[in-house]
Amino acid sequence: MSDFIERVSQISGRSKVAERQALTEEATKTSVILPFLQALGFDVFNLDEVIPEFIADVGTKKGEKVDFAVKIDGKIEMLIEAKPVNTKLGDTQYNQLFRYFSVTEARLAILTNGREAWFFSDTDEPNKMDKKPFFKFDFQNYDKEQVDELARFQKLNFAIDEIVEAASNLKYTRAAANYLRRQLDDPDxxxxxxxxxxxxxxxxxxxxxxxxxxxxxxxxxxxxxxxxxxxxxxxxxxEKKTAPEPEPETAPSSTGSTGDEIETTEDEVAGHLIVRAIAARHVPVERINIRDAKSYCAILMDDNNRKPICRLYFNSATTRHVGIFDAAKNETKHKVSGPEDLYRFAEDLEAVIKAYLE
Known part of the structure; x- marks a missing residue:
């Protein structure tokens, strides 16, 4: 699995370069999509595995092509349609995939622009491609669970029945999660x-x-x-079970630091996790990062100090404050008793997070 994670990391790097330099669909195919298929274990130079410009006549439409068809043991298992990296997948028309899906053996279709890959199957009606993807993978922003899901599509692991079953489960899980989020915001x-x-x-x-x-x-x-x-x-x-004991002569004081040392306290870690929990409705929690300093502990989006969310002033033994930022990066300080008080400012925290997404 570690080898696959490394291959995905390399594709991520290629995707970032392509976003700056790839101006056409062909450039996107060469720089990202073909290496992606290689990362999944397919021989892109073997026409018995990867067929470019695949033609399958559909009714009266003759000579239409889908960018790639992928074979395993002589059977077409995947259809892939490519778009330029600067194309938003939500705005594209992918009619070839819909049409070809019903006239080939494939039960898996991928739409990709080299930045994202959207995976489709036929969980709603047999032999008819679903209108919505069951899984989306962002090459530039992913977590371990998403890489584990992507690993299902490797040639060595490929089992279409298991993939379709997982697709169905993901679809219902996603639908249930969306419903519950709506109820949390505004119960119907x-x-x-x-x-x-x-x-x-x-x-x-x-x-x-x-x-x-x-x-x-x-x-x-x-x-x-x-x-x-x-x-x-x-x-x-x-953490308490595994944390090493500090050396007596350099042990941090109760204020959080001694000399040039910086100690991230349990309350600061708790504050970070609470902000992650609040942010989870809008962004993957991995995008909410902690960066400690002598006078405060910063919570940032994308580990970018130009995207501050809040600051935790927890080093004083007598008074504590949190500084909440707005979309203009203005900080407002509030006196608090501990990290749990961050819930009082959930709306303000969500507002600045959403502003950074725009």
Missing amino acids: DDFIRIVGKQIHEGSITKNVAEQLRPAIQAALDEVIRDRIQDKLSITFSG
Whole structure:
């Protein structure tokens, strides 16, 4: 697996270069897409494995081509349509994939621009490509779980039935997660009634539903906070077991540093994890980074000091503050008792995070 992770890392580097220099679809194919197929274990120079400009007549349409067809044991398993790296996949038309999907043996189709790869199958109707991808992989921004998922598509691991089953599971998981996120932000009437029937005796009239709505919203927030706190407790207990004992002569003081040393305290780590939890609705948590300094601990987006989210002023033994940034990078300080008070500023934290995405 480590070899595959390294190959994906190399593709990531190629993708970044291509985004600056590849001006055409052909350049994108050469610089990223063919190396990507090689990383999956396919011989791009063997026409028994990778067929460029694949032609399959569909009805009255003759001579149309899809960019690549990939074979395993003589059977077409994947169709790939390429777009220039500067093309947004959400804006593209990929009609060839839809048409070819139904007239070939393939049950997997990939749409890629060298920056992202979107994976499609036929989880909705047999032999008809789904309208939405079941998996998206961003070559320039990914985590270990996504690499593990991408590893399914390697030639040596390729098992189409398992891939389609996983695709179906991912589709329903994603749909359920999107539904729950909507309920967290603004519970709809049906959701209020479902929960209301469990906690209220009698009919759930419109007036009753409106009375229950704030209580249910507060309960949702409480459940999330409790789950995050449980995970934080597990994390800290694990860290305490493995953390080395500091040397007596250089042990940091309670203020967090001695001389030129900088100590990242448990409360600063907790603050970082809480900001990650708040940000998780909008960005992968790996994009929320911590960078400690003598006078404060910074929480940044993309580990970029030009994208500050907040600062934790936790080194004082008597008073603590958090500095919350806005989209214009203006900092407002607030007195707090500990990292858990960051939840009070969840809306402000989400606002600056969303501003950096625009």
